[in-house]
Amino acid sequence: MEWVRRLFSRRRRYQDLSISIQEHLEEKADELMEQGMSREEAMQAARRAFGNVGLIEERSREEWIWPELEGLRADLKYALRQLWKHPAFSLTAILTLTLGIGANVVVFSVLNALIVRPLNVSDPQQLYNVEHKQHGWYTQSYPDYLDYRDRNRTFDGMRPTIRSVPHSPRVKRSPRTSAILLPATTSTCWAFSLCWVASFTRTMSMGRIRPLISS
């Protein structure tokens, strides 16, 4: 709450300044009136002698503002000079910060993908991607996909897709496609349209679907 205290303290200072200047003008005007001027003339003359009241008040108030900015500027200059004078330390600090920030970005990205914005399906853990065990390929031939689909007794459903072009209408004509096995617990999976599958595949291409190795 230090800044609140300082804010009010500064307001009080500004008010004190205005009161001081006002009194200054009044006292000067009193002197001039003693020399025979009218009140109005004396105040005008006092203001002329004083100068631009608003400007002087502003310059006086700046004394409370600029030193903080000046201090910040001086601190920055000093810090940069020290970094320049000690390159080994600077390099270590920069590398440490880079690694630290990088690690944080990675951890946040993973948490963001898995927890903050999970897949738009009821049970993402039950999704699998079928891959070849022998070839290590991510893709399957379309006839293989048809075999898997027809003989499937484990999963609720299966959809073909192309990873790189998930929205392509050529999905079913492609000689090599990936297959997605729909989770056993997701009964609505059968109602997926091709477009839905495509968008579904796009999330898969982000690496959220566990591989299921087929032989």
Added chain:
Amino acid sequence: MAKNPEYRDLFAGALELMILHSLRVKPMHGYALVRHIQLVSDDLLHIEEGSLYPALQRLLRAGLLESEEGTSAKGRPTRIYRLTREGIKHLEHEKFGFETMFDGITRVLAVSKA
């Protein structure tokens, strides 16, 4: 700030030194301070208000002065400035520096042509 007689500016720190010394003699408000310096300098020094009030704020901010509510000779509300303990120490230090400088300048100017 020193207008009379030749509108010559004071060197840096001189105004602050005079303000501090004057307020050590007696706490005063702004206008009284201007009049005091004018009076004791036999009208040789005229303090410009445009310099006085920023200088006062600088000294307040540095903790060398403090202000309190008071009234002027005419009974109007104003703010009275007085030296803090820190201000007294600063004044002593600055006075020593100025005296040394004046001494040096005087000696240089005192050298006559060979």
